[in-house]
Amino acid sequence: MTDTEVRDRGGQAGTEPATGAALALHRLSKSYGAVRAVDGLDLTVPRGQTVALLGPNGAGKSTTIGMLLGLIAPDSGHAEVFGMPPERAVRRGLLGAMPQEGGLVSRVTVRELLRFVAGTYAGTHAAPLPPEEVLATARLADIADRWVDRLSGGQAQRVRFAVALAGNPRLLVLDEPTAALDVESRREFWENMRRYAERGTTILFSTHYLEEADEHADRVVVVSRGRVVADGTSREIKRVVALTTVSVTVDGETSWLGRLPGVTAVEVRGDRARLRSSDSDATVLALARAGAVRDLEVAPAALEDAFLALTTEEK
Numbered sequence: 001m002t003d004t005e006v007r008d009r010g011g012q013a014g015t016e017p018a019t020g021a022a023l024a025l026h027r028l029s030k031s032y033g034a035v036r037a038v039d040g041l042d043l044t045v046p047r048g049q050t051v052a053l054l055g056p057n058g059a060g061k062s063t064t065i066g067m068l069l070g071l072i073a074p075d076s077g078h079a080e081v082f083g084m085p086p087e088r089a090v091r092r093g094l095l096g097a098m099p100q101e102g103g104l105v106s107r108v109t110v111r112e113l114l115r116f117v118a119g120t121y122a123g124t125h126a127a128p129l130p131p132e133e134v135l136a137t138a139r140l141a142d143i144a145d146r147w148v149d150r151l152s153g154g155q156a157q158r159v160r161f162a163v164a165l166a167g168n169p170r171l172l173v174l175d176e177p178t179a180a181l182d183v184e185s186r187r188e189f190w191e192n193m194r195r196y197a198e199r200g201t202t203i204l205f206s207t208h209y210l211e212e213a214d215e216h217a218d219r220v221v222v223v224s225r226g227r228v229v230a231d232g233t234s235r236e237i238k239r240v241v242a243l244t245t246v247s248v249t250v251d252g253e254t255s256w257l258g259r260l261p262g263v264t265a266v267e268v269r270g271d272r273a274r275l276r277s278s279d280s281d282a283t284v285l286a287l288a289r290a291g292a293v294r295d296l297e298v299a300p301a302a303l304e305d306a307f308l309a310l311t312t313e314e315k
């Protein structure tokens, strides 16, 4: 698609964009000096999905999100939101974002802040939500008259969420939304999110917790070293990411271990073998049937190791 076509489509009035996936990232790359933060990343998200961008710290999630929001200029490649450049989607209220640690202004109340944000959409094609509806959706009604600089961590996060909702976005982008929250605030946050997602909003959020991706996303995109290394349902991703280590003592020959179901790697030291498995039940059953093993141990592999394995296998 040429730039002109993108512009023509984006210029139409109204809140529901006529065409385009909710977001499309085309061979996005961004380096900081010698660090390739994002390295030729492609991703298309159709409307209505809730997608987790899962990866270890430093994988390039925030940089990707920065480019998706039009806040960071890519070195090459480009991002589209509903078939238009991100900046235009933001102006039309189609794209709402919650950055990782967005500072909130001081000396205003929660309600004043949300009225102000709604006011910034005046004169645009956006159809912002009435501030009172935003307050209710983000469960802020009871603290609407508090100063925003006097809130607890969980309350401040709800205000950031409310700011992201103010334009009534069709795509909501959240960078590690629960990073600074305690367990209770986390739970509350995801409840609010889920209610919002039920309206058909497309949601992209980043996390380095597999459990969070598992519980809250329809689709999990694993990012490591600036690239997509796995993309699937949470069930599929868990099969490759949630690896298990099965250790056994083996008498004699060990080459058959690598052919057991689920086994993706074998490391032998003396008579002890460590098997990496993507299906520990099947591996353990097969070992039991083989009978020639002792001292069986099963332990989850560290998620960081799994990410690394995916990245290495991909090359």
Ligand code: ADP
Residues within 6 Å of the ligand: 032, 035, 036, 037, 038, 055, 056, 057, 058, 059, 060, 061, 062, 063, 064
């Ligand atoms: P994530 O969000 O997955 O933790 P980031 O996108 O923040 O990853 O970072 C990806 C890589 O780019 C890291 O190595 C990080 O140190 C580097 N990086 C990110 N932002 C900057 C910056 N502004 N200046 C220099 N290096 C950066």
